[in-house]
Amino acid sequence: MESYPPISNKCQHILHGADYNPDQWIETPEIWDEDMRLMKLAGCNAMSVGIFAWSALEPEEGRYEFGWLDTIMDKLAENQAYAILATPSGARPAWLSQKYPEVLRVGPTRTRNLHGQRHNHCYTSPVYRQKTEEINRRLAQRYKDHPALIVWHISNEYGGECHCRLCREAFRSWLKKKYDNNLDNLNRAWWTGFWSHRYTDWSQIEPPSPIGETSVHGLNLDWKRFVTDQTIDFFKNEIKPIRELTPDIPVTTNFMGTYTGLDYWKFAREVDIVSWDNYPSWHSDGLSTGELASKISFVHDINRSLKGGRPFMLMESTPSLVNWQQVNKLKRPGMHMLSSLQAVAHGSDTVQYFQWRKSRGSSEKLHGAVVDHCGHENTRVFREVAELGAVLKKLDCVLGTTVKPQVAIIYDWENRWAIDDAQALRRDKKDYQQTCENHYRAFWKQGVPVDVINMDCDFSGYKLLIAPMLYMVRPGVAERIESFVKEGGVFVTTYFSGYVDENDLCFLGGFPGPLRNVTGIWAEEVDSLYDSDKNALVFSPNGSSGPAGEYAVHTFCELIHAETADILAVYKSDFYAGRPALTKNSFGCGRAYYIAARTENRFLDDFYSYLIDTLDLLKAIDCELPEGVTAQLRTDGKRRFVFLMNFSEEEKILDLQGIYTERITGEELLERISLSPYGVKIMEEVNDNDYQY
Ligand code: GLA
Ligand code: ZN
Numbered sequence: 001m002e003s004y005p006p007i008s009n010k011c012q013h014i015l016h017g018a019d020y021n022p023d024q025w026i027e028t029p030e031i032w033d034e035d036m037r038l039m040k041l042a043g044c045n046a047m048s049v050g051i052f053a054w055s056a057l058e059p060e061e062g063r064y065e066f067g068w069l070d071t072i073m074d075k076l077a078e079n080q081a082y083a084i085l086a087t088p089s090g091a092r093p094a095w096l097s098q099k100y101p102e103v104l105r106v107g108p109t110r111t112r113n114l115h116g117q118r119h120n121h122c123y124t125s126p127v128y129r130q131k132t133e134e135i136n137r138r139l140a141q142r143y144k145d146h147p148a149l150i151v152w153h154i155s156n157e158y159g160g161e162c163h164c165r166l167c168r169e170a171f172r173s174w175l176k177k178k179y180d181n182n183l184d185n186l187n188r189a190w191w192t193g194f195w196s197h198r199y200t201d202w203s204q205i206e207p208p209s210p211i212g213e214t215s216v217h218g219l220n221l222d223w224k225r226f227v228t229d230q231t232i233d234f235f236k237n238e239i240k241p242i243r244e245l246t247p248d249i250p251v252t253t254n255f256m257g258t259y260t261g262l263d264y265w266k267f268a269r270e271v272d273i274v275s276w277d278n279y280p281s282w283h284s285d286g287l288s289t290g291e292l293a294s295k296i297s298f299v300h301d302i303n304r305s306l307k308g309g310r311p312f313m314l315m316e317s318t319p320s321l322v323n324w325q326q327v328n329k330l331k332r333p334g335m336h337m338l339s340s341l342q343a344v345a346h347g348s349d350t351v352q353y354f355q356w357r358k359s360r361g362s363s364e365k366l367h368g369a370v371v372d373h374c375g376h377e378n379t380r381v382f383r384e385v386a387e388l389g390a391v392l393k394k395l396d397c398v399l400g401t402t403v404k405p406q407v408a409i410i411y412d413w414e415n416r417w418a419i420d421d422a423q424a425l426r427r428d429k430k431d432y433q434q435t436c437e438n439h440y441r442a443f444w445k446q447g448v449p450v451d452v453i454n455m456d457c458d459f460s461g462y463k464l465l466i467a468p469m470l471y472m473v474r475p476g477v478a479e480r481i482e483s484f485v486k487e488g489g490v491f492v493t494t495y496f497s498g499y500v501d502e503n504d505l506c507f508l509g510g511f512p513g514p515l516r517n518v519t520g521i522w523a524e525e526v527d528s529l530y531d532s533d534k535n536a537l538v539f540s541p542n543g544s545s546g547p548a549g550e551y552a553v554h555t556f557c558e559l560i561h562a563e564t565a566d567i568l569a570v571y572k573s574d575f576y577a578g579r580p581a582l583t584k585n586s587f588g589c590g591r592a593y594y595i596a597a598r599t600e601n602r603f604l605d606d607f608y609s610y611l612i613d614t615l616d617l618l619k620a621i622d623c624e625l626p627e628g629v630t631a632q633l634r635t636d637g638k639r640r641f642v643f644l645m646n647f648s649e650e651e652k653i654l655d656l657q658g659i660y661t662e663r664i665t666g667e668e669l670l671e672r673i674s675l676s677p678y679g680v681k682i683m684e685e686v687n688d689n690d691y692q693y
Contacts, residue, residue: 001637003400004310007250007273007349008150011082014392014399015150015350017046018370019316022072023056024359032072034375035357036079041377042370043389046082048315048352049073050139051156052118054088054096058135061095066142077148084315084352085149087139087238089132090156091118096131103128106164108209119159123234124166132234137241144246152246153315154238154253157277159261161227163207172202174226189503190218217421217504224417228263232270254315257299258433260420263413265454268306275313276303277354279322282339283329289678290628293342293647294444295437297630300346302411302452309402309451314343316354320368320381334678336384337391338645341680344392345632345643349399351392353385391664395682398641398663401634405449406618410467411436412454418472418504425496426528429555435468435494438601442608447620447631459484463615470497470515472504478514485518486588490615493519494595495526495558512594519594520565520585526558527576536572537581537597544568545614547606553581553597560596571597626652629675640685646675659686 006012017039025031039047049072050057058064076083097104097115105120106112113120121128143149161167179185183199192198197216199205206212207223214220239251250272255264257276268274280296282289303312319336321328331339340351358369370385371377377386411433419432436452443450451462455477459465465484470493478498485491498512498519507513511523529535535557539548550572559576565583585592595607611617620633621642628648634641642660646652652675660669660683669683 001404001635003636004402006399007313008082010147010150011045012396012399013045014344014395015046015082015313015352016389016392017044017048017081018353018356019051020047020049020356021052021359022049023053023068026056026068029071032075036075038371038377039081040079042382042386043393044081046084046150046350046352047076047356048084048086048153050088051086051153052088052091054091054135055093057088058093061099064138073143073146073148077146081148082150083148084151084153085139085143086153087132087136087155089121089238092121100127102164102166105160105162108163109211110163110209112164119157122162122164122167123230124162124164124170129234129237132238133241136238137245140242140245149249151273152242152249152251154235154251157254157256158231158235159256159259161261163209167230168207170230171207171223171226172205174229175205175222176202178222189505190216191505192216217418220421221414221417221504225263227261228266231262232267235270252313252315255303258302260413260416264306265413265456273310273313274303274306275315277316278314278343279318280339281325281329282331282335284327288628289649290647293630294441296342297346297444298437298440298452300343300348301450304347304402305451305453309347309404311347311349311400311402313350313352314348315350315352317351318368319353319370319385323364323367332678333384337388338647338678338680340388341643341682342645344395344398345634345645347402347634351388394664397639398634401636401641403449403633403635404461405451406463407443407448408451408453408457408459408462408465409436409440410455410465410470411452412472414474415455415470415472418500419469421504422471425526426555432469435598439466439468439604441601442604443612444630445605445625446609446612447625448612448617449620449633459489462489463617464490464492464611466492467497468494471499472502473498473514474502478518481515482518482587485590485592488589490590490611491518491592492595493592495523495556495597518585518587518592519583520563520587520592521580521583521594522561522563523558523596524561526556529555529557535574537569537599537603538572539569546610547603551603552600554600555598558596560594565594622657623654626654628652629654640687642683642685644675644681644683646677646679649677651676660684661686
């Protein structure tokens with residue numbers, strides 16, 4: 001295993017910086033010099049500029065003002081900093097909406113927005129495409145050889161959907177292509193015999209709408225697929241001039257974690273580097289710090305997995321607080337360092353913020369920033385940012401390193417769409433993402449690296465493949481799971497798997513449909529439980545090694561038959577007492593487990609501990625991790641960097657097995673060490689031999 005090249009050859013350091021809006025301060029340009037002074041003090045080296053700067057760049061149609069941006073780009077370069085240069089399509093000038101109303105987005109109830117806000121353009125409008133291409137071309141022409149330019153930040157947080165006439169027409173064309181111009185194919189795929197919904201003409205098809213159709217699941221799915229494709233198509237139009245003029249400058253767009261509106265697996269193929277915006281509610285009263293940290297780690301791992309392990313960018317995070325959560329709590333001292341290094345631990349080669357300087361007016365004026373309205377560096381937040389900046393400078397060694405986990409969890413966007421749409425089970429408790437996160441947490445606690453992939457990814461490099469609630473099984477997936485298991489892999493799946501195909505049509509002949517062979521079970525019915533209902537999964541007393549005793553189950557209990565599978569545990573009560581709740585099917589050289597009920601997390605911890613041990617899965621570190629502490633690994637195959645992080649409010653003690661050098665302090669670590677609350681250590685293993693996989 002080798003490391004990846006840096007994001008840009010121009011810069012061999014971890015990028016540290018923020019969304020920077022000098023265009024808001026165009027009338028007081030002296031502040032720009034102060035910005036540069038403060039950036040250096042904060043150890044910042046990369047600024048995202050121009051994200052919402054269209055009205056400053058093109059104040060009137062065809063009249064361009066690049067002077068201010070020239071100055072900023074030059075100043076960045078003079079100060080050994082870089083520009084992550086944005087295209088401005090995320091928000092547009094008023095003149096544009098006024099002259100070309102077709103660019104204004106139309107909502108699902110078919111009403112056209114007035115001009116205002118942001119992230120609300122039509123993705124289909126030829127005018128908007130032409131205008132964005134034009135401004136992007138000018139930006140690329142002007143800055144293509146500028147020494148500060150290292151990455152293109154295309155638009156901002158693409159999202160939402162448009163229901164205008166142009167988009168509706170585009171959707172129909174998309175459908176015609178998909179269904180070979182044959183309406184019967186579409187009627188069949190969407191099961192339109194239901195409620196007499198059969199279409200006889202393409203023009204009858206309307207995107208889902210609260211004032212129209214919402215009950216045809218195939219339509220809902222195809223619409224979501226179309227929205228992803230159309231957004232990507234818009235993005236491709238944006239990058240046309242950029243690819244042409246700056247073929248060597250990488251392109252990214254900032255994703256939003258597990259945002260459900262876009263299938264990021266499709267989008268990731270089109271960008272050079274994945275980047276994402278991360279805003280956890282640290283210190284909230286619901287979850288413990290460790291529980292929340294594990295959820296965030298899950299999303300970081302998605303972002304690393306999206307490009308097969310390639311380091312990603314943490315494009316936005318807050319240095320202190322946000323302004324849009326119900327309770328906008330300050331990050332407690334130490335959390336900024338810890339949460340930023342958490343991103344690096346999972347493969348980010350950058351730490352960036354929204355925002356550099358608080359704006360003076362409008363809705364984000366009280367959102368956290370590196371530089372506050374007081375305007376100077378003598379603030380707690382600035383000091384913490386500067387402290388992190390100093391630490392990041394010591395971490396050039398991790399740049400481009402990654403991890404090759406032996407475990408993968410499938411978290412699939414289309415599967416989520418189908419589950420969210422299913423009118424079944426306990427409708428408020430389907431919780432697909434939460435379920436995947438619960439399975440993930442068992443590995444996080446033990447410092448076992450995990451990839452989070454979708455069902456189209458290659459499974460062959462893993463020892464353990466986990467697919468919680470794999471409700472949708474697209475063509476070919478079951479076959480690939482079968483060969484994975486046949487060749488010795490271990491597969492784990494759960495209740496509510498193998499129900500529907502890629503059109504959201506139920507598999508006939510018994511669930512889990514195409515997974516029936518590999519799991520060796522038939523799922524006949526599924527029971528939903530009230531919170532007051534109690535049941536448990538009980539291991540047989542004379543069972544084999546592994547977890548034993550009794551574990552609570554809740555919310556869902558599937559009633560399954562073991563066909564070729566062995567029964568490891570059964571239900572404790574209700575009319576299905578004694579029926580299988582956990583099975584294992586030997587299949588080829590591997591095996592497949594089926595967890596028929598939603599279990600308490602203690603079961604997942606014990607069950608996966610057993611698999612971690614028996615499969616001897618790769619761990620970041622070979623030592624017991626106390627509650628709230630995780631360890632993550634980055635390596636180039638030779639050097640191993642272990643990020644040890646304490647996501648708890650208490651000091652934690654660990655007994656190390658090996659010898660390490662701490663990269664921040666340079667101290668040698670061995671035997672008993674202590675991690676302060678929110679403490680983090682980046683430890684390089686001292687090892688004479690090359691690390692072997
Ligand atoms: C998003 C946007 C930013 C800013 C932040 C505030 O991530 O991309 O422009 O509005 O939220 O948290
Ligand atoms: Zn539209």
